[in-house]
Amino acid sequence: MHGRVKVRTTAEQEAIKKIERAKKVVLYKAALNIVFQKRNDKIFDDELFMTSEQMLLQNPDIATVWNIRREAIISNDWKDEEFTKKMADELYLTERCLRENPKSYSAWHHRCWIMDKLPESDWKNELLFCGKCLDLDERNFHCWDYRRYLVEKTCIPDAEELEFSTTKIYKNFSNYSSWHYRSKILSKMCPDKSGDLPIDSETHKEELDLVMNAIFTDPNDSSAFFYQRWLLDYSKSQSNKLWRAKITNKKAIIIFHDDTSIDDNKPLIISNDIEIPATWYTNNNKKYSKLWIAKFENEQNEFDKLIIKINNDTFELEPTNNSWYYYSKYSLVDKHNKEQLKEQMDSYQELTKMEPNNKWAVLTGIFIMKNYDFIEYHDKILEDLSALIKIDKLRSNYYLDIRSKCIMDYKLHTIWQDEKIDKLNDTIDLSNLNMTIIYNEHYLSLFEDVNLSGNDLGNSLHRLETLEECKKLSLSNNNLKSIKKLQKLNNIEVILLNDNQLTNQDELITLINNNKNIIKIDLRGNPICNDDKIVENLIESFRNIEILV
Structure with a gap:
């Protein structure tokens, strides 16, 4: 056994770490007590600065300690030379903290505060510092925010910043922060006077070409897809x-x-x-x-x-x-250039042939079809959403909700297509569509007969509060386990709740008591109907209501 290195067990390692953490906590609390006591006593001396510095180097996200340092700096009556040196030390401290945590909100905020307080700030050096930070991590949005602050202070032309964002994008198409920064610059530089597009039409076309190039270069990255969504999101x-x-x-x-x-x-x-x-x-x-x-x-x-x-x-x-x-x-x-949208749609069809399992390509293709003509491409949109559910199972509920929204838009459009003032529809049939969410529910407010049976709307019952004129509501076969969120419906007379999973008697009693106009409620096919005592109690309590069990 001699000569062998003893391998510590996991339990032993954890025990050692626990002891080390306990020591750090004791030291941290002691340091915090010193800082707080000195602040209370208005003693802003070197010990306070040294102690707080040690704390921040270990954890730069303690905003309170940064606040105390700022209070101490303001409270000390330093001469100009001393003040400038102290602020330079503070800049160096934030730099050291950012090496440990480049995404520390508090450290970046403190750096902004220093630059505002300095009598002569070296903005050029700060831009170089910011550039180095972005070279290390071009997607650090804290650093991009700091750059926007510097640009505003130094009045750098938008054209230069646009070129900077272009350089960063060509270096890495996956740079979401740079795409976002670009959208902000272009919105200022090239506004669309008509308000139909986020930027003027000529620049808009150039940006669509750029982003499509990025998408074909790296179709598995989401950054370019989000930027394209922004370009195309001024559709209706x-x-x-x-x-x-x-x-x-x-x-x-x-x-x-x-x-x-x-x-x-x-x-x-x-x-x-x-x-x-x-x-x-x-x-x-x-x-x-x-x-x-x-x-x-x-x-x-x-x-x-x-x-x-x-x-x-x-x-x-x-x-x-x-x-x-x-x-x-x-x-x-329609505010879109149809020809331009068609080009985008053709490009996505080509991309999905090359990358049939690329969720971003399929999803953006759906988005473009919705903007181009959601009636003409309705079946294709639903087909692609079904494919997405298989490709990206983790987000299947998200795609099911998008599917429900598309179906609602299509159904409402169909109903209203030939509607006239003297022949307004008072009935809407949205049954057996496997919808998971009610969308644009305010458009259902004036219907008197609403059929939502054969869906899965357990998470949308609260949205039905907009059914102001509804007298008959069908929620049968919706896999409902609870109706607690089904709000008061002022004019409801008939509620069909058959073939669900309802078991709670109190929820049913509350529903009936909240809706005084109910004359009929259908509970057949629910587990609650198997309890004879509950059934007898409901029928006895509400003799003036036809309760089907």
Whole structure:
């Protein structure tokens, strides 16, 4: 046995590390007590600087200690020469800290503070320092933020910085920070006057060529794909902010395309040139909402003429089926150059042939097809999403949600295609589509019969609070294990919950109590129906409701 080196066991090694950590903790606490005590006593001497320096070299992310050092520097009445030397020492300290942790928020922040406090800052040297840091790690976004700070201070022309980003990108196409930096520079240098694109059309085309070159060079890297997404993300806008409005003698419902606040300028409902007093609210009590509801202070008689005024816009309503409606077509304004998009689409088809299992290529191809014509390419989009689910199983839920959004867009577009003010749909069938999320749910607000059966919407029940006019809701066969998040539905009369996995009696009782207009609820095919006591209790407690078990 002699002459052999003893190999320590894992348990022994862990015990030694534990002892070492305990010693470090004791020293750290002692140092922290010294720093805090001196700060309380307003003693900003060399011991404070030395102790705090040792702490920061071990852990540069202690923001409080950096704050104390700044307080100490400001509190000392140094002469100009002494102050300049001290600040130079601070710069060197941050440099040493950044060697240990190049992504320390606190160290980079302290360096900015020093440069602002120095009477004569050496900006040129700082740019060289920043360049060296980026040479070591060109994707260090802290360093890129610091460079933006330096550029702003030194007024370096945008053209020079664009060239700098180009150099970094050609050195490494995987440099996400440089792509992002480039987007910020180009937005300032080459804005699109029409607002249709993120940058002017000529530069836009050049950038698309550059990014496509990067994608074909390294199709497995995500950086270029994200930059291309930014270039192509100015595709659609709504032609009218107010989508629809419905007014009865008791209330008004208005639906916007986007989240809107009306706190500062509430809509005015005017009948025969007289404003109708109303209280506005949202179902979720949020300041910004796509759906706003107004209750009239007094029940109104028949209207001869109705208009809604929102800011400087006036919307005239028309009478239909005992209600008054404002109706605007859901029209999408295409801002893209179709020819350019087609070129991109052809390039991606070529890339996916070369790299059939490249998730970024398939996903971006889907994005381009959606922007080009989501109706024409609907089937192809769903086909590619199914392929993505197999290629990238870890993100399958994400792709399933994208699939659900595409289906919702397609179905709503189909329903509204031939809709007219005198023939508005009050029924929507979204059954058996295997959707996992409800998307743009505010567009469902005026439907009275909503069929969502045959999906998997257990995580979207809270979104159904927008079904303001719904009288019949089908959620059968949705794999529901809980209905706790199914909110109060003001007009609901029939809820179909059959063929789910419901077991909680209290949730059902709460649902019924919260919705006073319910006359029928279908629970057949749920495990809860196997408990005779629960069934008997539900039927006995709610005799005026038809409960199917």
